[in-house]
Amino acid sequence: MQLNPGQVFLGALLVNNILLMRFLGLCPFFGVSNAVGTATGMSGAVMFVMLLATWVTWVLFHAVLAPLGLDFLRTAVFILVIASLVQFVEMFLKKNLRALYSSLGIYLPLITTNCAILGVTFLNVDYGFNLLNATIFALGSGLGFGLVIILFAAIRERLADAPISRSLSGYPIAFVAASLVSLAFLGFTGLFGISF
Amino acid sequence: MSATTPQWVQGRFWMVASLVIVCLVAAFSLARVYNATRPVIEQQRIEATNRALAEVLPRATRFEEQVPDTLWYGFDGADEQVGSVIKVSPRGYAGPIEALAGIGQDGRITGIYITSLKETPGLGLKATEPRFRDRFLNRTPEELRLVQDGGSIDAISAATITSRAIADGIREGIESLRHRLPIGAGKSDPPDELDFSDPARPDQP
């Protein structure tokens, strides 16, 4: 049973937001959400690699691993694919697209261990998505990542100027702020009957 | 590295060879683990299904799979059919829910069982508790809607979506398989059943 692509997109973007509801990709979330500029760069890199990784792993899983009964190599193959993809993208950008490289380049090495990418590729297989829905899901998840991380960076820029007690400053207040933002996202529950 | 590292380790040949060796060892050990655990996983799944079947159609002692993984007929000790079990997988709040529903020969629910759900932990899990499952007992398929949707199932508080998914999923599942369910010798009359059942629910054997 394939879901309607529109539902897949909104589900990935809002209802089950990858950062706030699925808890994937939290390390870069708290790591680079200090400033809107870095947050934008990071989310661009994540979106780009997420889409590429989804295509490669989806094809690899459905064309090679599943027919050969090699499902048990899934974890190893997927992470290696993502690691080499990141390397490849980095080299390609460095050579051909200097402008893009200078804005995304420094975030690329961090992406290999970003569980959002690997998580999305696993979920695409677990949900049994076809290639269209997998693409939409990756797109929605990537945009959802970007949306939240940029929103959150704006909040943290303000927090930096706020008078916060010493034991709460830094990570704790960021967690509390994330709690409030995710409370807001909880309001999307059941939006348009989306529920995957 | 340390002083004991041999020179050839950093060479080009070993670079390729070591990767190949690591990959082979990894793939080999994974294949071993996979082959060792697969029967256990399969066994777990079968046992879980059998437990669930017995739970939703307690009178049956033997089940026959009619449609693989979707429809079972249940028979009692005298080999008489006492009901059917259907499996439905409606979409819940956070993922697909898998549920089994037992239907007696009179078309009433004999039990439901949630086999897997990825709902909000804790909340959705309440759907697996008897307190929720008992709300389905003895209902006719037509009654399987939430109270706020005009049916007779009380939703779990704060888990309306999960409750609705289960109620609607089972009702729709029964409707789509109606032709395969030997309910009331295939000539059930929904309006009559509704009138009959509402004032006082007859006891289920």
Added chain:
Amino acid sequence: MKLKYFTSGIVKENPLLILMIGLCPALATTVSARDGFGMGIAASFVLIASNLVVSLIRRYVPNSIRIPIFIIIISTFVTIIDYVLQAYQPALYSVLGVFVPLIVVNCLILGRAEAFAYHHGVWDSFLDGAGKAVGFTLVLGLMGIIRELFAAGTVFGVAVTPAGYREQPMLFMVFAPGAFLLIGILKSIVNRLTAGKARS
């Protein structure tokens, strides 16, 4: 004095509350005490086993391709624990779900392989891995206990609050916002304690 490799991982370099790595499973899987500890133990197995193997073969790992080799080793152990949990702990597995294969990208594990096990002997690497594993598991378990206590009124499924509370518990704690809030509170307590230590 090698014992400090072990003890430092529990308190001074606690992976979650001091180093702030491995946040995803810490927030996603700690919905109950059993799930928190279960996730911690699964990750611990992978961490200790990969530390052992990496330090065993470290002399024969070419510098330039060490990361891919570490990743293959780690993902092998991850897949092993994945299938073992599916086979013998299906109920736990259904809760942990995608977070079991995702242990492979837990920065803690690759980080320890790269920063410690690649340069140290087998015994030291074991102590280091075990210490970090205990520190990680304890925090996950603690979060699981607290969230289960508030959101269900039970600990390890045993009722510890009056029936009235369990009827209408503080469900907030089991949702995503509750997870963020709890780790924020825990981290602020840690900040407070470490700040006090620095002053005295």
